[in-house]
Amino acid sequence: MKIILANPRGFCAGVYMAIDVVDQLLDICPDETIYVYHEIVHNMHVVNRFRDRGVKFIEELSEVPNGSIVVFSAHGVSPALRAEAHERNLTAVDATCPLVTKVHNEAIRYAKAGYQILLVGHADHQEIIGTRGEAPHCTQVVECPEDIPDLVIHDPNKLVYLTQTTLSTDDANVIIAALKKAFPGLKEPPSEDICYATTNRQRAVRALAPQADLVLVVGSRNSSNSVRLTEISQNMGTPARLIDDRSELRPEWFDGIGTLLVTAGASAPEDLVQALIVDLIERFGGEVEQHDVYHEQVEFGLPGTLKEQMRKRGIDPTGRRVLRKDADQAMGAWLDRHGIAHRTVDLTVGVTK
Numbered sequence: 001m002k003i004i005l006a007n008p009r010g011f012c013a014g015v016y017m018a019i020d021v022v023d024q025l026l027d028i029c030p031d032e033t034i035y036v037y038h039e040i041v042h043n044m045h046v047v048n049r050f051r052d053r054g055v056k057f058i059e060e061l062s063e064v065p066n067g068s069i070v071v072f073s074a075h076g077v078s079p080a081l082r083a084e085a086h087e088r089n090l091t092a093v094d095a096t097c098p099l100v101t102k103v104h105n106e107a108i109r110y111a112k113a114g115y116q117i118l119l120v121g122h123a124d125h126q127e128i129i130g131t132r133g134e135a136p137h138c139t140q141v142v143e144c145p146e147d148i149p150d151l152v153i154h155d156p157n158k159l160v161y162l163t164q165t166t167l168s169t170d171d172a173n174v175i176i177a178a179l180k181k182a183f184p185g186l187k188e189p190p191s192e193d194i195c196y197a198t199t200n201r202q203r204a205v206r207a208l209a210p211q212a213d214l215v216l217v218v219g220s221r222n223s224s225n226s227v228r229l230t231e232i233s234q235n236m237g238t239p240a241r242l243i244d245d246r247s248e249l250r251p252e253w254f255d256g257i258g259t260l261l262v263t264a265g266a267s268a269p270e271d272l273v274q275a276l277i278v279d280l281i282e283r284f285g286g287e288v289e290q291h292d293v294y295h296e297q298v299e300f301g302l303p304g305t306l307k308e309q310m311r312k313r314g315i316d317p318t319g320r321r322v323l324r325k326d327a328d329q330a331m332g333a334w335l336d337r338h339g340i341a342h343r344t345v346d347l348t349v350g351v352t353k
């Protein structure tokens with residue numbers, strides 16, 4: 001069997017940053033319990049690994065004892081939740097992805113300018129709950145074109161749309177086209193809200209899925225961008241399975257499969273992909289090709305609230321960077337260590353810096 005590994009796949013800059021925030025807090029506060037509001041990123045393994053190290057994940061701030069440290073997850077939170085944390089005298093450390101914060105800031109700006117905001121995304125997703133909370137009085141969530149007739153619009157010329165960062169670009173385009181048709185005066189956000197990591201992972205699947213008989217997406221079921229990768233492949237006519245790890249593989253999926261594409265959502269750890277590849281090669285034999293479609297060189301700095309906690313504890317944050325690994329190089333070394341033949345196919349169409 002030929003296994004194609006999509007690049008980019010797996011962790012994005014926001015996920016590296018959010019995970020590093022909790023790692024560093026565990027390091028600098030060894031005697032305190034670290035609470036995290038919501039899953040730090042939407043991945044079962046990441047969350048369970050932190051649970052094993054004593055981190056408590058909560059869905060209500062009332063579960064956090066007064067004065068404790070609470071981390072806001074990569075998906076962001078509403079101002080009401082920040083205020084609640086402040087009132088409760090909690091030490092809030094903010095691991096919100098800067099690209100989510102960017103959408104929050106757009107919502108604040110347009111609300112102040114008197115716009116109604118049409119927020120395209122999934123109403124129950126943590127990110128949408130947080131963004132909507134910036135301007136709840138003037139924000140309506142649009143999940144699909146069928147929602148459009150129910151929108152309450154005061155002035156069709158004072159209307160802007162914003163989007164969740166992890167949508168399928170195909171689905172978003174359909175909804176945005178329908179919104180523009182219904183409201184020709186609709187304003188666009190100043191820059192694309194769907195983030196670079198979501199876009200690039202989807203680009204890679206669109207480019208590579210047609211060559212494959214099956215696509216495996218490593219990611220959790222509550223990971224929006226992982227689910228979207230699965231759907232994009234299926235929409236292109238290539239069957240796709242979303243799996244948390246190799247334990248979910250079923251032998252019958254591989255009957256008649258000559259070429260398999262493997263990718264991973266932005267919150268899925270690379271070691272799960274590595275273990276999956278070794279398992280597949282042991283079962284079915286074959287070769288591995290890493291196909292580079294887009295290069296990413298995006299890095300985020302440590303959040304100010306974490307640096308503040310470091311300084312309070314006598315640690316100088318100057319020069320500390322978010323810990324991250326190059327998935328490609330790590331995979332190459334891993335395959336070499338396991339004696340698995342591999343090569344890289346350069347199909348690069350762009351670089352995100």
Ligand code: SF4
Binds near residue numbers: 099165166
């Ligand atoms: S998927 Fe995009 S918005 Fe979400 S954490 Fe990663 S870079 Fe940030």
